[in-house]
Amino acid sequence: MDLILGTLVEATQEVQEKHQQEEQCQKPDLLYQRQQVLGRDRQHGDNGDGKRTGAVEREHMFDKVLTPSDVGKLNRLVVPKQHAERFFPVAGAGTQLCFEDRAAEPWRFRYSYWRSSQSYVMTKGWSRFVRAARLAAGDTISFSRGAVGGRYFIDYRHCQRRRRDINFNDAAALPAWPLLGRVKRTAAGGSGGATMTVDTVPVARHHVEVKPTGMRCFRLFGVNIEYGGDDPVPGGG
Amino acid sequence: MDLILGTLVEATQEVQEKHQQEEQCQKPDLLYQRQQVLGRDRQHGDNGDGKRTGAVEREHMFDKVLTPSDVGKLNRLVVPKQHAERFFPVAGAGTQLCFEDRAAEPWRFRYSYWRSSQSYVMTKGWSRFVRAARLAAGDTISFSRGAVGGRYFIDYRHCQRRRRDINFNDAAALPAWPLLGRVKRTAAGGSGGATMTVDTVPVARHHVEVKPTGMRCFRLFGVNIEYGGDDPVPGGG
DNA sequence: CCTACCACCTGCAAC
DNA sequence: CGTTGCAGGTGGTAG
Missing domain, CATH: 2.40.330.10 (DNA-binding pseudobarrel domain)
Structure with a gap:
C-alpha cells in the first residue's frame, strides 16, 4: 500500500x-x-x-x-x-x-x-x-x-454543522439568551462599521463588523455573533 | 533667548x-x-x-x-x-x-x-x-x-480634548450615563485610569478606557461597552 | 497577590 | 501586489 x-x-x-x-x-x-x-x-x-x-x-x-x-x-x-x-x-x-x-x-x-x-x-x-x-x-x-x-x-x-459562530438567524434554536432585552439595529456607522444597540441592562453599544458577505458580526461574552445583513434581527422591532 | x-x-x-x-x-x-x-x-x-x-x-x-x-x-x-x-x-x-x-x-x-x-x-x-x-x-x-x-x-x-479619564466633576456634562443608579467618586486611581463605582445591582467597579475618538469604553460581563462621542446613548435617558 | 518588565507574536493597514 | 511598520497582544519572570 x-x-x-x-x-x-x-x-x-x-x-x-x-x-x-x-x-x-x-x-x-x-x-x-x-x-x-x-x-x-x-x-x-x-x-x-x-x-x-x-x-x-x-x-x-x-x-x-x-x-x-x-x-x-x-x-x-x-x-x-x-x-x-x-x-x-x-x-x-x-x-x-x-x-x-x-x-x-x-x-x-x-x-x-x-x-x-x-x-x-x-x-x-x-x-x-x-x-x-x-x-x-x-x-x-x-x-x-x-x-x-x-x-x-x-x-x-470539518464538522457537519459549522459552529464557527452563532448565527442570529437561528437564534430561536439557541439556548435562551442570558440577557433579556431587545436587540435593535441602528444606522450603519459608515466605512464598514455599524453600531447596534443591545437594549437591556446595561445598555451597550457594540461595534458591528460588516463582512463582505453582508453578514454582520460582533462579539458578546467572548462569542462571535453573526447575523445576516438582509434579514431583520430577531426581536429587533 | x-x-x-x-x-x-x-x-x-x-x-x-x-x-x-x-x-x-x-x-x-x-x-x-x-x-x-x-x-x-x-x-x-x-x-x-x-x-x-x-x-x-x-x-x-x-x-x-x-x-x-x-x-x-x-x-x-x-x-x-x-x-x-x-x-x-x-x-x-x-x-x-x-x-x-x-x-x-x-x-x-x-x-x-x-x-x-x-x-x-x-x-x-x-x-x-x-x-x-x-x-x-x-x-x-x-x-x-x-x-x-x-x-x-x-x-x-496634552490633547485639547482630554481623553485621559472621566472627570466626575463634569459628569453632568457627559451624555446620560447608561446605567441606572448613582455614580460615586472613589479615591483617585492615580494610575491614569479612573476607577469608578457604579452603584447598581450588583455593585461593580470598572476601569474606563478612553479611545482616541473620544469614545469611552469599559468592559462589563465581557462586553466592551462604549459611550460618549457625538451621539447620545440610545435608551440612556 | 499584584505590577512592571522582557522577549516573543500577529493581524492589518498603508506603502 | 507583496512587504513592513506598528498597534495591540501573549506567557514568563522578578520583585
Whole structure:
C-alpha cells in the first residue's frame, strides 16, 4: 500500500477518492480522504511526486474537537495534557514541531508548556494552519505519527454543522439568551462599521463588523455573533 | 533667548518633514510652552537653579501622538523606526537613554529593538513617565536633543480634548450615563485610569478606557461597552 | 497577590 | 501586489 492513512487503509484509496464530500461531518475512518490542498491555490509541482516518497505507515495518536478558543484570536491550540505528555517531546524553550498535512505540506508549530495554566499549547504557526484549513469550533484535528522516523502528521475534518459562530438567524434554536432585552439595529456607522444597540441592562453599544458577505458580526461574552445583513434581527422591532 | 522652544527651532531647522500632518490637536508651535512641572508635588529644591544651567539650544527630533497602547498596560512606547534609526544610538542589550523633561528632571528609559516585531521601543521607566505626565492616548510627546553635548529632551502636550479619564466633576456634562443608579467618586486611581463605582445591582467597579475618538469604553460581563462621542446613548435617558 | 518588565507574536493597514 | 511598520497582544519572570 502506499501513502495511507489511518483507518482508510482498510479501503482502497482510489475508491475513497471518488466519494469525497468536503466540509461534511463524516465517519472518522474517512478522515484521511484526499481533499483539496490546504488553503493553497498553487500546486506544489516540485513535490507532487517527491513527497510521496515520504509515505509511511502511520500510527494514530489522538484527535481533538476544536474549541472556539483553539480557532480564535488566542492563536493557540491547547493540547490535552495526557496526549501531549504521551506523544510529544518535552516542551522546552523554543520547541518546534513539524507536522505534515494530507498534501505533505509541512506545518511548524511552536509547542510549549504554559505554567500559568499548566497546559500544553501549540502557538506560533497554529493560526496560519487554522486559516488555511478553515478550521472552526467543532471541527476535529487528528494527529498521527509515522511508524518509523519520528515524523508527525496532522489532519482535520470539518464538522457537519459549522459552529464557527452563532448565527442570529437561528437564534430561536439557541439556548435562551442570558440577557433579556431587545436587540435593535441602528444606522450603519459608515466605512464598514455599524453600531447596534443591545437594549437591556446595561445598555451597550457594540461595534458591528460588516463582512463582505453582508453578514454582520460582533462579539458578546467572548462569542462571535453573526447575523445576516438582509434579514431583520430577531426581536429587533 | 532662554530655554527654548519649538517654533524657533522649527523655523531655523528646516521646513522639511513636509509638515506631515501632526495629527492635529494643536499647532506644533505650542508644544514647548511652559506648563506645570511634571506631575510632582514636591519642588526639586536642589536643582531649582542648578538645572537651569542645562539650558541649550535644542534641535527638534520628532513627535509622536500617543496611542492607547503607548500609555496603556503594555508599558512601552513604540518609537517609529525611521526616527529611532535616525536619532537614537543603536539599541543594544541594556541600552538606556536619559531624557530631561521641561523641569530638567531626568527620565531614564530602557531602549531596545524587538526583533520579532522589528520595532524600537522604550520600556523600563516609560510607564512611570506616562503616569507622572498624566499622558493619555492622543497626547503628543516630543523628543529633541541639545545642539551640543548629546543630551536628549522629552516634552509632551496634552490633547485639547482630554481623553485621559472621566472627570466626575463634569459628569453632568457627559451624555446620560447608561446605567441606572448613582455614580460615586472613589479615591483617585492615580494610575491614569479612573476607577469608578457604579452603584447598581450588583455593585461593580470598572476601569474606563478612553479611545482616541473620544469614545469611552469599559468592559462589563465581557462586553466592551462604549459611550460618549457625538451621539447620545440610545435608551440612556 | 499584584505590577512592571522582557522577549516573543500577529493581524492589518498603508506603502 | 507583496512587504513592513506598528498597534495591540501573549506567557514568563522578578520583585
